[in-house]
Amino acid sequence: MQTIKISNGVKPKLLLHSCCAPCSIYVIEKLAQQFKITVFFYDPNVHPRKEYILRRDEMKNYAKKIGLDFEEGDYQTKDWFDKAQGLESEPEKGRRCEMCFDLRLSKTAVKARVEEYDAFATVLSISPHKDYQQISVIGNKLAHQFGINFLDRDWKKKNGFKIATKMSKEQNFYRQDYCGCIYSKKQQKVI
Ligand code: SF4
Numbered sequence: 001m002q003t004i005k006i007s008n009g010v011k012p013k014l015l016l017h018s019c020c021a022p023c024s025i026y027v028i029e030k031l032a033q034q035f036k037i038t039v040f041f042y043d044p045n046v047h048p049r050k051e052y053i054l055r056r057d058e059m060k061n062y063a064k065k066i067g068l069d070f071e072e073g074d075y076q077t078k079d080w081f082d083k084a085q086g087l088e089s090e091p092e093k094g095r096r097c098e099m100c101f102d103l104r105l106s107k108t109a110v111k112a113r114v115e116e117y118d119a120f121a122t123v124l125s126i127s128p129h130k131d132y133q134q135i136s137v138i139g140n141k142l143a144h145q146f147g148i149n150f151l152d153r154d155w156k157k158k159n160g161f162k163i164a165t166k167m168s169k170e171q172n173f174y175r176q177d178y179c180g181c182i183y184s185k186k187q188q189k190v191i
Pocket of ligand 1 (some may be wrong): 181
């Protein structure tokens, strides 16, 4: 990935994929000095719809509060379920999660390319229940495929997850107790 720098006082444009406010708050704080961030909420993996709306609205309201642009992707659950067929019993960090990252990051990468962002990124790696290597490989593959920079970071490093948890408690964010899909709900892990 090429170095992305502030040029003539203008911050580079970053399309930041977000899954929820608790996972995003720390990442946004880390990147806001360097980038002009647009938060992209594209998460057709989150079920049921009521839960999706809770997470979306919490993120949307926080983006508004701190003055960031917010965009929502299509809630195409059929596409997600079609791709999850045969992967229902996979554990977290398995092949279903790989598919899920690929779907969400593909949409983010294409949007970033078409709308002429300087880079795309995701907050997903902040969760200790997600495999950073899976996210990194997929993000870099898409960057190469679509000709757009991917900001490749393991956000859970340097106590990232712990700090994010503290920050979200201070904001009194709604916090879910499962990753997002109905299969992870059965496992009921706190992300
Ligand atoms: S556990 Fe999370 S990342 Fe994995 S498939 Fe389900 S929603 Fe996607």
